[in-house]
Structures are given as structure tokens and as C-alpha cells.
Amino acid sequence: MKKRLVSLVIVTCLAATMLTGCGNKNNSADKDQAVTENAASSDKSTLRINLASEPKYLDPALNTTVDGGCLAVNSFVGLFTTDKDGKVIPALAESYELSDDKLTYTFKLKENLKWSDGTELTAADFEYSWKRAADPETAADYSYLYDVFAKDKDGIIDVKAEGNTLTAKVKVPCTYFLDLLAFPTFLPVPKKAVEVADPDGKNPGAWAQEAGFVSNGAYILESWKHNENMVYVKNPNYYDAENVTVEKLEFMLSADQTAAYAAYKAGDLDFIDAVPNDETASLLNNKEFYVTDQLGTYSVVFNVNSDLFKGKTAEQASKIRQALSLLINRDYIVENVGQTGQKIATSFVPEGMADGNGGIFKSDEYDYPDKASHGYFSEEYDEKSAREEAIALLTEAGYKFDDKGMLDPSTPIAFEYVINEDTGHKAIAESIQQDWNSIGVECTIQTSEWNTFVQDRKAGAFTVARHGWSADFNDPINMLDMWTSTSGNNEAQLGKNPENKATPEWKSYDELIGKINNCTDFAERTTLLHQAEDMLMSTWAICPIYYYNDVYMMKSYVENVSVTPFAMKYFMYAKIS
Template identity: 55%
Template sequence: MKKKYLALALAASMVVSTLAGCGSNNASTGDTPATTAETTAESSAETTAAEESTVAEEAGTTAHGPSSEAAPAWEQYDERIAAIRLETDLEKREALMHEAEDELMSTWAVIPLYYYNDVYLQKTDVEGIYANLFGFKYFGFATTPTNTLALQIASEPNKLDPALNSTVDGACLAILAFSGLFMYDENGQLTPDLVDTYEMSEDGLTYTFTMKDGLKWSDGTELTAKDVEYSWQRLANPDTGADYAYLTTVIKTKDDGTLDVAASEDGKTFTVNLVAPCAYFLDLCAFPAFYPVPQANIESAEGYAENPGAWCTEAGFVSSGPMVCTGWKHNESMTYEKNPNYYAADKVSLEKVEFMLSSDDTAIYNAFKDGSLQFSDTIATDMMATVKDTPEFHKIPTLGTYYCGFNVNSDLFKGKTIQQAADMRKALSLLIDRQYIVDTIAQADQEIANTFIPTGMSNGNGGEFRMNDDAYTYPVEDKVGYYDPELTDANIEEAQALLESAGYVFDENGMLSPETPINMTYLTNDSEGNVKIGEAIQQDLAAIGVNVTVETREWSVFLDERKQGQFDFCREGWLADYNDPINMLEMWETDSGNNDMQFGR
């Protein structure tokens, strides 16, 4: 039977459902700049569960402890993600993922704008740089006439510890300096990295990896499977504070709560036991958060007790990849040099990689134009039309979504019910002119988005997730998505009606009345394209009298404030870490370190 999930109906049902149980933390890695493309319901001890639910419904809250009055209940979402991880029937698993996306979209806290294309500039005499669908760029095997590569990928990186990084630029730096069990080759295919061979059990639950012989850290000390075991346990340990710790939930845990992984006594083999077969497990083995890191250096670093990433906040840290970081002038430049102890050093011709750390799009373009840079991952908006037809311009496909998002606990929604808050967010979303953003700011022929999970992503069962089929139909007539992304008069009228239902008053000119104003902030990092998108949204919402203040922060400050929920509305982006929809869904679990919208908190 064909199903049709109606987003607003689902949102309403969330208010009146009794939800059992509580949920149990990227470049997301999706933070590529746009130009590169508590109240509780109380009851007496004699109150029944049903009566508790009724009290909660009348208050517009849940009966499951403290929560923001207007924030959606989130226990059911957490439970659904846990079920997806355990489901082995691929059709049922896909259905559960559609249900999860329906629930996410019904909150209207996640507002997709467009699906990413990755665009960059590269000099014609530079070869060997490649990228995968997830935005990870491999610079270590590049060739240049001078064996030196000068490039730009972002401003000052937020974290260099692979386990603590959650940005695309940080992932690219991790790939240059570290190695994983697996990596992606120039064709985007998984290939062994530190691993010589591996075996998977017949039931798909146990993987045994045999490490290459003679592996070393950059300081010449031995790198073994014991380093992998330590690093994976560290990633999962809450004390580490890794945003991507939730990725380890596919692995069984022991009675003591640690991961069910083990290195052999001689450090030659590494064994992992999974809770259920996981089609993307080897992708995780190639993901930077799972890269081995050097225990001795980590735990001997000054400030380690307060900051698990203190060991790599300056140049000279021990690593294992093609290059090592030998120089770091913060907010200005970084220098990486060839690692002679890299197991495949004979395949690395580069002697040095020099990074320009900047968010000044004009300065970056000028440096590329005059030859100071050979690769630029940022293209100034004003220059896109100039460079698009040159041989130095590259556009490649990626799996990801550029979006903006609302903090569900923002004071913007104070005094509103769950449904009213969702109506407010939907209304504001309907006012955004996405086509203008793509045509005049992003300018790389991006596809306008009306779902969070992007075009081209697998459904985990041999097909594409973002398609209507006999089992599922997206709730927009004759379209694949949750709403019509075009800005029309009907959209504006619907937005006004939704805001009126949430208690807002309009004057005879269709503008918000001074008695019910909407004043909000839009938080973004300070790169030109992202700021211009914020300003475009500011103008769109001003059309009905919504007052938006665009606040900019330098990159690392922006990431921290966004993670902590210090915003009303903010710019977001997510490039998938692997080709499965759960990657776009599990980031919204209550305890996920990537749950910027603060669901369940």
C-alpha cells in the first residue's frame, strides 16, 4: 500500500503522543563555505500515565521531565534511530528512515536551501588532488613542478585532533597528517590504508583486520593495532567529548561499557564486534574520527586533563600520514612537510604543503590569481562568473545539504505551544527565496532543496532514497520533497496565515503589527558567501516585517556558539560522512555532538 506522510499532521500528533523512554553526542563535516559551494507537566502520585499525558498535551509539553515548552518531544526520534541501527530487513530499515526524516522535517527547525556542489580553483600544472562524495580532499599525493603545494581550504581550523574534529576543512587536514584502517582512492572507492587484509564473519558481525608490517608514527615509534584499539575506545569515551562519538554505537559494548574491540597481544590484528550487520562499516574505518592517534603524546600533553585535544594545538604533533605539521602561525598559515616514516612515502612526491588560513574571499582570490596559491577551495561570489569558464575552475558532485536551522529552545518561541513554534518556523522558511540564493550567491548551479537528505543518496537497499516509490510518497504533490521551494505569493499568504495561527497580528499592509513583533538573530561565520546568504534571508523575512540581525563570527567561535545553542537561527551545512541516510538522521539524536538545533535538550 502506498503511504503518504503529511508533515503537519505528524507534527500535531507529536504533541498528543505518549512517548516512552529517553534517548541515550560535521566538513559536520559539512561546514564547507557556501561559495565552494523548561517547563514540566506536574501531577500527583495518584495520576495515571494517561492523565499525565493529558496534562502534558494541554500544556504543549511532554510528561517526561524538563523540556523547553515549545520544543518538540524527541524521545520517539531517538528510539527510531536506535531501531534503524538494529534493523536487518532493508525495506523496513528504509521505511524507518523515511519516518525519521518525516519527524525531523515536521519540526521545521531544519530548513534546507540547496544541495551542495563542490567548486574550487586549481592551477593547471597541479595534478593528483582528488576528492570523494563527502567533500574530503586528498592532497598528499599531488604533484607540482616544484614539489611544493600552496593552497587554501579555510581559515584557522577549529580542531586538529581527528576524534574531536567535526568540519570538512579539519577532515582534509586529518587526511593529510593521519592514516586510517581504510581510505578512499582517486576513484572514490574504499581501499586498505594501514590494513593489509581483513575478514568479515559470515553473519557480518565480526571484522578482523591484519595491520601492515613495519608501520610507524612520524617520530619513528611503532604503530600497531593497540593504537587503533586505544583510539576507538577514546572516541567512544564521553570524557573525550567527541561530537562523533555516536558513530561508535554500531559496535557492541562490553559489560563495563567500553567498545567490544580488541587488539591481539602482538599488535598485529584488530577485531571488532558489531551489534548488527552494518553496510557502511568500512566507510567508518576510513572516516577521520576513527583514525588511530598516539596515546603517549596525547596523555603527556600539558593541559590534557582539561583539554583532550591539547596535544595537537601547535605544530610538531606526532601523526602517521603522508605529511607532518611543522609550522603553524595561528590565523595566518600552516606548513606541512613530507613524513619520511609514512608507510607509502615512496608514493609522495610533495616535499611541502603551505596553507593560507583566511576567510577573506577577495584576498584568497587575488592570491590565486597572482600565483601565490595553486589551489583555492573558496571562490569569491563576485568572481564566480569570471572563473566558471576557465580551465582552473572545477565543479564536482558531493552528497550534502546547505541549510539553516532554528534553535528549538530559543526565546523566539517562548510562550508558544509545540505546534505554534513549528508553524512559526515553517512560515519563516516559506519566505526564503532559494532560487535567488543559488543564482546570485552560490552560483554553481546547485539544486534547490526541499528535503534534508540530498539527491543521489543511497537508500541502503540498491536504490536512491530521495525518490517516490510504491512504499513511500513525499508529501508534496507531484514533487519529491516536503514543500514547494519556489517563492510565490501563495507562499507568503501561507506564511502569514501560519503566523496568525501562532498569535501574530498583521496590519492592513500585510506587515507584522508592532504589538506582535518578531526580532531574531541569524548567526553565520564571516566568509563572504555565507554572510551574503544571511543578508538575503534578512531581506526576505523583512518583506512581512520580521526583523533579522545577521551576526558574524570567525570560524572557530562560530562553531562553538552554534554547538552550544547560542543563537535563534543559524547557517548550517552537512556533507555526508558516508553514503547512507542514517548519517543525515543520527546527527539529530538528543546526545549527538552535532545536534546544533538542540533537539531533546
């Protein structure tokens, strides 16, 4: 899931089970350095929050961003959910059975479930919602997650409702199937409301674009002043309403971290999901500053179809991307921009992720492509040798250099590096800009509004951009199948234009992901997953920088906000003391 806010925080080794709590890891807090020692919120029934600016979609099937996902899991609920320790637990599912061949799941729903408008919620709502999200006509970026399902003769996913029972069939045994059911794309949506708002099927998210839409989670969106604020109120028809003590969530919609931090210090916000980059170091010992484990990777992404590679062979284009990657001093970024000891990323699949076969996917024995590569492993970054190697690669790609190792004016390299509004993104971009400029690359930093930024990356309307991805569940496939040629999340545009001779051959990758999705031998599947990552990384279209952790600030009088390894924040069981 797209990560919008930079988490410039220390990365710790994640346990194999990826269980994490939401406790503060900065226990040596100095009260004199605390941002505030405000008394409890004046209204103990209201939690005031800033996550980011306004998301494009509140429809859980169409959302692809972390902040939008956080809103979804607080206003919708599925068969399963994720608890404060990152465990998948039943929500609307009373029970379930798995057939002996591990291909058929039968779920029994709880009794007397309702939508927020009081109408009955049944298994049929799940059948409708899942088939809708999987339908190409809906154009959900996450529709590929439904590829694990078996399909009927008409190519429709095999899920059927009968009364209070839902039956779903998968193609092959799937170790992470229940994890999927807790993910926003698998949350139910109200059929009547969806179809009334979009009778011709041209705007599938129309039903959830204003306040008052029907949902089934802990909170209902009561009011929405676009680009300013949202107010969610407790849903009396929520299946677990008796345990929801905070009556109202007030969201400040802004990507301005300085403004949000100022509001937090003034006591006008109780929870903020990021802090200004230049404040990070001063907050490390603050008892209200939290650092939690997260599965995710901060990267740079190249559009393989951009004019930067026009006239080049696929091999030459790859060498250009490799050279630019080698020039990035990740040590400097984590030490002087992040300042809190992030761990340099050696691959796109994050450290600590399970391998689907009882182990950890990325171990000490596996680093892409090897420990000698300055581009992906940089315990001791050697700027001189990295620069020499980058120049050699660019020379092979047809570029000329003067005797000082600077690009000759006859073969310039110039492009925009696009980021969204964020102090951390800007600081990282400026560091990378300097690294590239060391050989004469002309890089201009372009800042875009969030929704424009997301849409431009999806459409391939960029050359180079910052990229971040938080895992949706604990299996490498969700970091790899997003790069198939048909995926809506493939922002590198790999395989999108196979006629372009400057792009990597990508049919083999699509076939490999298909083979993984149909593999019944878990050990073999893990081997195939490594092969897929090797193939992805060998394009150099994805340039990992560091592994994410999650950082946020929360007032000392607030308790029980659950933060998962997948960057989701659950506010429904929060307490204000």
C-alpha cells in the same frame, strides 16, 4: 561534517555508487578568460594551499569541520582510506575477514608500520584510539558513530588488539562499517603523546595544538604560525612514502576569500577551496575552476530552545519556523546568488545518497513533505501564495497583522541570523533577510569568526544560523543520527531541554534512531530512515536551501589532487608538472 565554505555551483545527479573523480567539468574553457596562465610553481616540491581559517582541533577524534578533516586525512591514516573515485580502499590494513554472521571484523595490519617519530604503530594503537573517541570523557562530537559497535559488560566498545591483529564486533550487520574506518574520527592517535599532554584528562586535544606533534600520515606539521600559516613536510615513515612526490604543503590560514583569490591570481597559491561569490559567474568557463559532485546540504537551522519561541506551544513554535521557511525564495538564491544552477533541497538527506538497501534513498517518488510545499519544493516559487500561507501560520501561532499583511507592532518578530565569514553566506543571508522583512520580520545579520561560530551553535547560543553539512559516508543515518538529543552535532538543540514546552517531543526520535541502529532487515531499515527524516523535517527546525557541490580552483600544472563526494581533499599524491 560541518561545511564552512559555500559551494555556489551547479548540482548534478549523483550516481548510486557515489563515485566521482576530481576532473574539471568545465571543458569549454576560454583561455582569454583564464585567471592566470602562470608557468609551473617555482618550487615543484611545494604545494601552496588555502582551505579556510585555522581549525579549532587537529586531533582527528575531536575535529568536526571539513577543512580540519582535510588536514587530518593528510597527516593521519587509518585502516582504510578513500581513493580519487570515492571508493573505500585498504590503507594500513593488509587484509580483513568478516564472519559469516557479519558481526565480527578481523583486520590484519601491514608489517613495520611506524609513527612519524619512528616508534612502532600496532593494532593496540587502534584499540586505544577508538575506545578514546567513543569514551564520553573525551567529549568527541562524533562519539555516536561508535554506536554501531557491540559493547562489553562494562559498556565499552568491543574492539581488541592482539599483536598485528585487530578484532571489532558490531551489534548488527553494518553496510557502511568500512566507510567509517576511513573517516577522521577512526584514525589512530599516539597514546603516549596524548596522555603526556593531558595528564588530568581535562584538555584531550592538547597534544595536537602546536607544530611537531606525532602523526602517521603522509605529512607532519613542521611549523605553525597561528592564524597565519602552516607548513607540513613529508613524513618519511608514512607507509606509502615512496609514492608521495610533493615534499611540502604550505597552508595559508584565512577565511578571506578575496585575499585568497588575489593570492591565487598572483601565483602565490596553487589551490584554493572557494572563490568570492561575485567572481563565480566569470569563472564558469575557466579551465582552472573545478566543480565536483558532493553529498551535502546547505540549510538554515533554528535553535528550538531560543527565546523566539518562549511562551509558545511546540505546535505554535513549529508553525513559526514553517512560516519563516516558506518565505525563503530558494529560486532567487540559486539563480541570482549562486548563478550556477544549484538544485533546491527538498530534504536534509541529500539527493543521490544510497539507502543502505541497494537503492537511492531520495527518489522522484519521495519529496518532503510534498511537491505542493513552497518551503521545500519550489520548481515554480509563488511568492504571493507562500506569503499568504506564512501569514496564516503565524496568525495561528498568535501573531497579528495589519491590513497590508505586515506584522503588527504588538506582536513583533525580531532576531539575529548568524553566519561565519564568507561572501556566499553573506549574500544568501541578505536574500533571506529581505524575504523575512517582506512581512515585517526584523532580522539582523551577525557575522562571527569561524571557531566562535561553531562553538556558539554547539552551545545553543544563537536563535537562527546558517547551517551546512557534508555527508561523512554514503548512508542516510549520518544525516539523521546527528540530531539525537545526546549528539554533539545537534545544533538545533532538539531534545536538549525536554522541560521546555515549546520544543518538540524528542524521546521518540531517539528511540527511532536506536531502532534503526539495531535493525537487521535492510529493507525495514530504509523505511525507518524515511520515518526519521519525516520526524526531523516536521519540526521545521532544519530549513534546507540547496544541495551542495564542491568548488575549488587549482593551477593547470597541478595534478592528482583527490576530491571525494564527502568534501575531503587528499594532497599526498599530487604532482607538480
